[in-house]
Amino acid sequence: LETTPRERFEQVVLPHMRAAYNLARWLTRNDEDAQDVVQEASLRAFRFFGGFRGGDAKAWLLAIVRNVCYTGRHRAPEATVAFDEEIHDVGDEAPGPEGLLLQQASRQMLMEALADLPVEFREAIVLREVEGLSYREMAEVTQLPIGTVMSRLSRARTRLRRSLRERMEGGPA
């Protein structure tokens, strides 16, 4: 009772399609492109599946989704964060005691604040807080050193926190 590669693919990779769609949806910021990305990424994944040597299928699939998002015609038409991440690290404000304030942020407000982040930062937050990846898994998906993963995530949080604070202080219009 041998399983065919297709069956194995369906069992190992396809259970993570929901995560693939979620990442694509956050990176492209629209449903139609996200569906295209998932279609294309799944086909690519199937083609490369022979080279998949076990391990974390979710991280493996998300890495492909990410590549499709960034290289294909779905490339988000926005400026990427081009400045040197290490140099600009120092000015980050440390988080203040705003836990209570944050807890009043509505889901809608969180969605908007996250959607407005530059794509690298958005990606870091989505992989960590929405998909629950570890630093190591994030490094696997993004093909970045763990130190860079950490600094991006940290900066993403600083930005998100600032954006939420502004939105909340702006109050309901």
Place this chain on the structure above:
Amino acid sequence: VSCTRKGDRLLEAYADGELDLVSSLDVERHLAECAECAAAVESHRALRSVLTGAALSFEMPEGLEDRVRAALPGAAPLARRRPFAGRWLAAAASLPAVMILAAALVLASRMPSPAARLDEEIVSAHVRSLMADHLTDVPSSDQHTVKPWFNGKLDFSPEVRDLAGDGYPLAGGRLDYLNGRGVAVLVYERHRHPINLFLWPDTDGRPVTPAESSLRGYNVIRWSRSGTSYAAVSDLNVAELRQFKEDLTR
């Protein structure tokens, strides 16, 4: 004067649960005597809990999975939407193959430790329940329907808790086979992500070893309590799954 460690990445990594034991102890020693850094860690945690609690995940549109399957090379254009009875028959027919696959997976993993093997079984059972359209044997959101359903099917009577008020509606119950014995599975949902909760009594006096692990993109938390062993598995992230465990054991 501001503490020099305030902006330290290690604080954030600590709040993320990513530090090894030695570094964690080091950070904890510092937090005990530095209110500034302790507040920073609290603030990291606050942001995390707001984000993970807000269900920021987008639901996959209906039909996308079918289209992806149909587009794969070598796709038999199988009708995915089988009538209900047909689905049950198909699930039953595929059971032997699935069991052999599960056995093969266990063998292929080169004699892992018993704990790792158990996690492997738990995740396999979870995936199987999602694949074979066989999440529940008794689909019901009512604990008073699910609990009696297990009567006579197992040598114990599982406690079925209503967690709908905590945001985990019950989807139903199922029988499964784990670690060489029949176990009860309660299926809860969190923002439409299924959580499989396996439970069985410690009849052999050896409760499951408490642990958290992550396997093939799924998180597993095991614990035991009052003579019953529990294992929760889901594609929810580990913080959410921990919260589920807390709400369940509260």
